[in-house]
């Protein structure tokens with residue numbers, strides 16, 4: 001099979017992969033409350049950034065943390081569903097896996113919160129006072 005024969009099917013496969021990823025994001029958005037909350041908070045941070053005029057480095061931080069939290073929410077969802085697929089019984093390992101995944105989201109969300117406070121609180125104070 002020549003290079004030209006392979007190209008269309010590889011592009012198709014790539015597009016299919018994007019499609020599957022999009023389905024995963026859509027499913028989490030429709031069914032996972034925490035994912036919806038984090039989407040809303042990311043959008044709120046972006047709106048605040050636009051209104052308050054944050055710097056490129058601050059944009060990088062806001063976008064980076066938002067993507068990190070949303071990515072870990074998706075991984076958390078994947079782990080929860082995989083554990084539920086494996087067992088519906090109460091099992092210490094199932095608990096440990098789900099708690100660790102939830103912990104990963106919490107760590108990233110705490111970092112995002114802290115970064116948000118450092119970036120936005122001084123600007124908000126200036127915005128309100130002046």
Ligand SMILES: Nc1ncnc2c1ncn2[C@@H]1O[C@H](COP(=O)(O)OP(=O)(O)OP(=O)(O)O)[C@@H](O)[C@H]1O
Pocket residue numbers: 034076080087088089090091092094095098099102
């Ligand atoms: N099979 C299980 N065995 C033992 N403990 C479990 C099991 N399933 C869930 N748990 C415990 O219940 C918690 C919540 O699990 P659940 O699957 O309900 O996730 P959730 O409510 O969707 O979580 P989140 O708040 O992250 O969306 C887990 O973190 C874990 O401590």
